Amino acid sequence: xxxxxxxxxxxxxxxxxxxxxxxxxxxxxxxxxxxxxxxxxxxxxxxxxxxxxxxxxxxxxxxxxxxxxxxxxxxxxxxxxxxxxxxxxxxxxxxxxxxxxxxxxxxxxxxxxxxxxxxxxxxxxxxxxxxxxxxxxxxxxxxxxxxxxxxxxxxxxxxxxxxxxxxxxxxxxxxxxxxxxxxxxxxxxxxxxxxxxxxxxxxxxxxxxxxxxxxxxxxxxxxxxxxxxxxxxxxxxxxxxxxxxxxxxxxxxxxxxxxxxxxxxxxxxxxxxxxxxxxxxxxxxxxxxxxxxxxxxxxxxxxxxxxxxxxxxxxxxxxxxxxxxxxxxxxxxxxxxxxxxxxxxxxxxxxxxxxxxxxxxxxxxxxxxxxxxxxxxxxxxxxxxxxxxxxxxxxxxxxxxxxxxxxxxxxxxxxxxxxxxxxxxxxxxxxxxxxxxxxxxxxxxxxxxxxxxxxxxxxxxxxxxxxxxxxxxxxxxxxxxxxxxxxxxxxxxxxxxxxxxxxx
Numbered sequence: 102x103x104x105x106x107x108x109x110x111x112x113x114x115x116x117x118x119x120x121x122x123x124x125x126x127x128x129x130x131x132x133x134x135x136x137x138x139x140x141x142x143x144x145x146x147x148x149x150x151x152x153x154x155x156x157x158x159x160x161x162x163x164x165x166x167x168x169x170x171x172x173x174x175x176x177x178x179x180x181x182x183x184x185x186x187x188x189x190x191x192x193x194x195x196x197x198x199x200x201x202x203x204x205x206x207x208x209x210x211x212x213x214x215x216x217x218x219x220x221x222x223x224x225x226x227x228x229x230x231x232x233x234x235x236x237x238x239x240x241x242x243x244x245x246x247x248x249x250x251x252x253x254x255x256x257x258x259x260x261x262x263x264x265x266x267x268x269x270x271x272x273x274x275x276x277x278x279x280x281x282x283x284x285x286x287x288x289x290x291x292x293x294x295x296x297x298x299x300x301x302x303x304x305x306x307x308x309x310x311x312x313x314x315x316x317x318x319x320x321x322x323x324x325x326x327x328x329x330x331x332x333x334x335x336x337x338x339x340x341x342x343x344x345x346x347x348x349x350x351x352x353x354x355x356x357x358x359x360x361x362x363x364x365x366x367x368x369x370x371x372x373x374x375x376x377x378x379x380x381x382x383x384x385x386x387x388x389x390x391x392x393x394x395x396x397x398x399x400x401x402x403x404x405x406x407x408x409x410x411x412x413x414x415x416x417x418x419x420x421x422x423x424x425x426x427x428x429x430x431x432x433x434x435x436x437x438x439x440x441x442x443x444x445x446x447x448x449x450x451x452x453x454x455x456x457x458x459x460x461x462x463x464x465x466x467x468x469x470x471x472x473x474x475x476x477x478x479x480x481x482x483x484x485x486x487x488x489x490x491x492x493x494x495x496x497x498x499x500x501x502x503x504x505x506x507x508x509x510x511x512x513x514x515x516x517x518x519x520x521x522x523x524x525x526x527x528x529x530x531x532x533x534x535x536x537x538x539x540x541x542x543x544x545x546x547x548x549x550x551x552x553x554x555x556x557x558x559x560x561x562x563x564x565x566x567x568x569x570x571x572x573x574x575x576x577x578x579x580x581x582x583x584x585x586x587x588x589x590x591x592x593x594x595x596x597x598x599x600x601x602x603x604x605x
Contacts, residue, residue, distance in 0.1 A: 145343040147358075155365050156506040157372040160593075163446060163530050164551035166564070173321045174554050174594055180316050183282065184230040188256075190241055190278040202248075204239065204258040204280055206231070230311045231258050234285050241278040249286060318410075322556055322592040323378065323400045325370060329363040331356040333573045333581045360585055364567075367587045371565070375553060375593040376506070378402030400592045403551070404525065410598035412439070415522065415605050425460055426494065432529070432602060433495050440600045442531040444498045449527030450507035450517065453604065454488075457501060461489045499529075522605065529602035550597050556590040563590040 188207040206229045231237070235250040237260060252259035258280070336356050344358035345351045381388040383397040391398040407413070412435050414428060436442070449457070491500040507525060508514045517524035531550055555564040566588045569575065573583035595601070 143341065145341060145353075147342055147344055149345070153505075155369055156509060156512055157368050159448060159504060159506065160372055160375060160551065160553060163549065164553060164593075165549050166553045166555060168557035168562075168564070169322075169554045170556070170558055173319050174592060175317055175319045176594065176596065177315060177317045178597065180314055184311075185279065185281045186229060186231070187277070187279055190239060202260055202262075204237075204260055204278060206256045206258065206280070229256065231280070231282060232285075232309065232311075234287050235282045236284045236286055238281045238283055239278055240281075320401045320554075320592045320594060321380075322554065322590045323374065323398075324590045325367075325374060325588065327363060327367045327370070327587050329360050329585045330571075330582050331359065331573070333571075333583070336573050336583055356583075363585070364587065368565075371589055371591065373506070373512070374400070374402065375591070376403045377405075378593070379405045401595070402593055403528070403595055404603060406593075406595035406598050407528065407601045407603040410595075411601040411603060412599070413603050413605060425463075429494055429499075433497055435602070436497065436600070440531070440597060442600050443496050444532035445500070445529045445602075446532055447499055447501045447527055447529050448504035448507075449501065449604065450514070450525075451503060453526045454501060454503055458488050461492055500532075504528075525603065525605055527604040529604070531597070531600045550595070550600065552594050552596075554592055554594055563588060565589050 186206045186208065188205045190202055190204045192202045231250060231253060233250055233253050237248055237250060237258075239246045239248060239260065246262050247264070248260040248262045250258055251261050336354070338355075339353050340355045341353070342355070343351065343353055344355065344361075350357045350361050378400040380399040380401055381391075381393065381397045383393060388396070388398050401409070412432075414432060414435075436445075489501065491498065493499070504527070506512050506514075507517065507527065510518075513525060517526070557563060568586050569583060570577045570586065571580045571583045572578060573581075
């Protein structure tokens with residue numbers, strides 16, 4: 102009988118009493134070759150090298166959340182109270198021969214008409230609110246003229262100056278003109294619809310009543326989903342790395358780490374979608390893929406809402422132009438034209454935040470080189486404060502905060518590096534609440550300028566819905582795995598976008 106010895110019995114004789122790689126296991130080699138005789142100093146705890154990795158929390162600071170039960174949210178906002186338009190003016194005889202001039206309305210004062218001549222944002226009468234016998238101010242070619250409206254024919258407005266001598270120097274085609282209604286004047290003993298000559302006015306010249314436009318906006322929610330899956334074997338397999346997560350979970354089961362990361366990533370996606378979301382055109386491939394059937398998919402996020410209905414600043418002196426007060430003075434002038442809300446939160450990236458600090462420090466005549474920022478109790482333990490959390494300019498208060506989303510290289514911070522003029526360096530959000538008419542409630546409501554609407558009913562709350570399926574844990578199916586599902590259906594409502602400012 103022959104006996105064949107195994108080839109891996111670790112039975113190599115040693116002439117001396119010493120540790121050899123043939124006598125001990127190797128913890129570093131791959132496979133089953135455990136030939137390392139020295140036990141490593143095992144650091145089981147996972148190092149957190151990126152600090153807090155989540156970027157969510159921005160909307161929680163500036164907005165609110167409310168439930169809804171519809172496929173879209175509709176709200177209305179006030180139009181402007183006064184009539185101010187942009188257009189072109191053709192001068193007959195220099196406005197001095199009694200023939201007057203013709204002002205043609207092309208857009209409302211904000212310049213966001215729908216392409217129809219005379220489309221006004223707040224009031225209409227044949228597409229604008231200018232009427233016969235209105236007194237107007239016309240600004241063109243460095244001239245300011247005050248005149249009386251003598252005839253209205255659609256978008257064409259006939260005007261006669263009160264001071265023809267002041268009109269000298271205007272060319273026959275005065276070009277781009279701004280028109281502001283500041284009042285009216287009538288002859289004695291005439292009614293509203295009598296013409297300036299006393300005769301019956303033309304049908305297009307009648308002075309009608311101005312009615313406010315019912316101005317509405319809409320947004321639709323999007324459905325977001327994600328899931329994590331781990332097999333039953335891996336869920337019960339212990340590791341040597343002690344994991345920790347943003348949700349406070351810990352232990353030596355690696356699937357806890359992966360599950361927590363998936364959940365944290367999904368929470369960030371909820372906020373990032375409310376910031377970056379845009380609506381489709383209704384006819385592109387994305388719309389078709391998502392079953393739009395001719396209707397636009399997607400949702401309007403914060404950045405898209407401000408670019409569409411709000412204000413943009415690219416600076417006065419170039420990229421990151423918050424290095425002097427010129428940009429802020431221009432911003433104040435724009436806010437004065439809007440709601441004149443006097444408190445603003447600024448969420449900016451790191452470069453813009455530092456530029457603002459340097460700008461404010463330079464206002465101190467003793468701060469050359471940045472050595473006397475802030476206010477101190479000069480003692481030996483003084484820590485030099487080189488930053489500012491806010492400032493006041495004119496009647497406006499600005500409060501500054503860093504926005505992690507704009508700094509993190511894995512989010513917008515990385516995109517901004519190659520975005521050029523499209524890089525977003527910050528956003529200014531008005532503090533407080535706005536009053537709007539809510540279609541669902543049927544009454545005026547006070548709400549934050551920003552708030553998230555999520556789908557919810559008595560049977561299904563889709564604000565942040567999670568559930569588990571599979572045979573691991575609470576068994577729900579024959580699948581030898583655990584599946585963690587996450588779902589949310591939501592949209593962002595940006596009210597009063599004309600009071601917001603996007604810094605690019």
